Amino acid sequence: MENVTRREPLKLQFRPLTLDDKLTKDGLEAVGTLTGKEPYYLVGGIAVQSYLPTSCRRPTSDIDLSIVRPLNYSGFRIFIKPVEEYLRDHHYKVRQRKHSRAYKLEVQDTENPEERLLIEFSRRNEQSFESAKRKLERELANSKKKILEERRSTYVVASPEDVAVPKLVRSVNCIARNPDMKRHVPKEKKVLSEDNIRRRLDFINHLRDEVILTPSDLDSVEELRLVSDLFDVRLLSELAGFNTAYFLEACKDWDTILKRTDNRDLVFEATLPEHILNSDR
Secondary structure (H helix, E strand, O other): OOOOOOOOOHHHHOOOEOOOOHHHHHHHHHHHHHOOOOOEEEEHHHHHHOOOOHHHOOOEOEEEEEEOOOOOHHHHHHHOHHHHHHHHHOOEEEEEEEOOOEEEEEEEEOOOOOOEEEEEEEOOOHHHHHHHHHHHHHHHHOOEEEEOOOOOOEEEEOOHHHHHHHHHHHHHHHHHHOHHHHHHOOOOOOOOOHHHHHHHHHHHHHHHHHHHHOOOOHHHHHHHHHHHHHHHHHHHHHHHHOOHHHHHHHHOOOHHHHOOOHHHHHHHHHHOOHHHHHHHO
């Protein structure tokens, strides 16, 4: 279902990280123990970072995995065993968490307890998996294998199109619920200069600092998410690049952006390149 969970995210309690941080790399190396053995791919912030240079990476606090098979709690505990073993062998504490839409591993550095990371595994029962199976298998088939920087491990990431489309959906839904949020949708595309990217990252970090001070303010949480999503899609579309035909195919699985609406067009115009917009018209 196309919705946003309205609760304070656990990850806001953690210091945000990038793909350049050791803890993130160790987390990805642990995830890499699943490569070739389990059907998974990364989505979310770390997936975005995997396609961008260091200067463009927006810090985040979790590694999100989409799992292409049903996963209950007992199955999850078996599934993540090699991930846990890798992390414990590298002197991390690992705690399992069970949430309504995902199973989570909370990873903590034993030498620096303030350093923590969440690894999230999508949670689907047999019925919910069957309803999403075609979409998930398409995304897995179009995923990319990435080599972990400065290491030999590999991990699997959703295609740029499949990373971006859910962020577009979430953005359109956000401004539909909160029309005032339209103020964060750029009216014109600024050139992606180093200075403009840095300014946007600074603004996102400022919003995050404010959310941390008032974590119960869920509107501020949504504001941070919207600004972050718009930033991610714009950079992915121009720096990683989208395949037009596959982008339009991926959109067909999401009613929010399959149907032409003013909010949908507003978000598309602010984030997508001309070749996508021209094909969409």
